[in-house]
Amino acid sequence: MQILVVDDSKAMRSIVMRAVRQAGFDAVAFAEAVNGAEALKQIRIATPDLVLADWNMPEMSGIELLKALRAEGNQVKVGFVTSESDPAMRDLAFNSGALFMITKPFTPDVLKAAMSQVVA
Amino acid sequence: MSDPAAGPESWLGDLEGAFEDIATPALGLPGMEVVHRHGAPVPAHLALLGLTGPDGSVQIGLASDDAGCQALAMSLLGLGPDEGPLPESEAADAFCEIVNIAAGAFKARLRDRTATLQMGLPIFVRGSVQPTEQVSVQVVEVRFGPSRASLLLICPRRLAGA
Secondary structure (H helix, E strand, O other): OOEEOOOHHHHHHHHHHHHHOOOOOOOOOEEEEEEEEHHHHHHOOOOOOOOEEEEOOOOHHHHHHHHHHHOOOOOEEEEEEEOOOOOHHHHHHHOOOOOOOEEOOOOHHHHHHHOOOOOO | OOOOHHHHHHHHHHHHHHHHHHHHHHHOEEEEEEEEEEEEEOOEEEEEEEEEOOOEEEEEEEEOOHHHHHHHHHOOOOOOOOOOOOHHHHHHHHHHHHHHHHHHHHHHOOOOOEEEEEEOOOEEEEOOOOOOOOOOEEEEEEEEEEEEEEEEEEEOOOOOOO
């Protein structure tokens, strides 16, 4: 399984990747992007099985990334891992096609519960 | 909980609560202890993040010395004391991410009492933030385990008490 982790913080990308492994998803290859624009470029070249994206990032936010993907007809699975928990943002995420939205800080169990719904 | 009519300068308790909220789940520490309220800004490593609402913006911050910055960054990353020190850029990045996570908790605490705040991106600086005629700086000295740090709430005075 290929997962693209999108976050402007190297620390958070590291935490997310570790949590995925701790959640029991061992056979995962990770790719990383520092913002939505870089992620969009990578996804256009090779679509991963899942995108785990932050919301607030420079240049292109997570929700802008999701909207851009859907506008291009790309239906890659996207989940947000963000410090945001606003209900209106949550609604926007799901209405735009996100499969889950996890609020930081999170545990591997929370990530496992969310990911198990969308990936094998 | 702050009085909603008192304005952003009354949000200091919410800021304390936000960092308390994340001390264990994000940093793996037993909690956060308030050492002294009404502290003064001192030169330090600072991570700052702005939150903007319809009436203006406030900034929240976390400040500590080099050792505290390293210790808190390593706590976020789940690293033991033997696994450091982190390169300066990585410590700064992780220190900023702590503030980013706390900002989410801070915003959630204010959700029912304020208009929606838009979170900005954290920045890392070395120095101190000084109050001016236009800007108030509230400082709470805290302790995360053995690490001393300060929480900062920076408000335009035109918002204060609005």
